Amino acid sequence: MAAIIGHILPLALGVALSSVPIVVMVLILLSPRGRWSSLTYLIGAVIGLLGLTTLFSAIATLLPPAPPEAKSPLIGTIEMLIGVGLLVLAAIRWRRGRRHEHNPAAGTPKWMSKVSSLGPIPSLGLGFILMLRPKNLLFTLAAGVAIGATGATFAEAVVGIAVFVVLGISTIAAPIIFAVADPARMRRPLEGTREWIERNSSTVTTVVLLVLGTVVVGSGLAHY
Template identity: 45%
Template sequence: MGEVIGEVLPLALGVAISPIPIIAAILMLLSPKARGTSLGFLLGWVLGIVVAVVVFTLLSAFLPEAGADAPKPVAGVIKIVLGLLLLVLAVRQWRSRPKDGVEPALPKWMSAIDTMTAGRGFALGFVLAAVNPKNLLMGVAAGVAIGGDAPGVGTSVVGIIVYTVIAASTVAVPVIAFLLAAQRMATPLEALRGWLTRNNATVMAVLLLIIGVVVVGKGIANFS
């Protein structure tokens, strides 16, 4: 079990420390329909994470079986490819950094957050969690790690829960905190939104670089 949790921790952090969904959640919390929209977004975010990791955990059952200490070349190749793709995304994020004095560009859909309903918030959360290319790569890697290395159903379930809780935490914490103390959270949330907006590309580039190297390393280890 420890090996599985060790595999999924960096991947879950890669999903958790994603500025765009955190910024989206904060904007919803500062919108006129804060309660309904943010809760819908959080539910969609959690469901998207669960669906992605469960689907790829189940698909990993089709990988060739190997003993606990035997090489796993197929899983190794998959992890190396996923790690390299993450490194490519890291380079793209780094090159997209705004120049000094230039206001960072955010997705156009964020301008419509003030008018979103709970249903649209749910759909947006699900898409960002399950369909976004970066998060999808994390889900694939986590599914391969859980399904390929887990000795039983119980360990797989624990791995999925750990991955989901950590990956969803950075959206869940501000939403829950705001619902409990809306007036006190408004100013800190606005400050956090501004920082994430300015440093989005840099944060993601460094994060993807680190996780990509880790995943490639895990893949290489599967050959020995």
């Protein structure tokens, strides 16, 4: 169990620090229908992340179990491919950030400007869809392999999935809960958070992808 938690903690951190779901959460909270729309957005994100993690964990149980000495070239190869994918995404994100620095007029994507007008049902769908972004898919796939391909019992798998989902969703769940409880007090911090993320999201995302990609590649190498 400890080995599973150790593998999924950095991956859950990668999901939690994904800038787009956080910015969308802030925009929804600042919208006229923010209270109900933010709650359905959170529900959609939980359903998406939980469903993906459960699916990948179940598929990973079909892989041959690692031998007692914890050497498994197949699992190692899968982890290395996921890690390389994260490193490629880091390079893409860095290049996009550089282009944005040279062309600030590019601004926020057009679809994000429409977020503040979303109602509860569209917000639920958006929360679900944002969990299907390529970066999240790689993080969740790596977590599924860590949970399902290690011979964990059903109870251990349930705990591992729960820990991954709770931590991965924490950065949008906590602000939503506090904002719903006291919207007036949270408005100013939310506006400051939105501005900070819009200025620094490229750097934060690149560093997170680079670090976690390296960690996952290293974990894969350890299986050889």
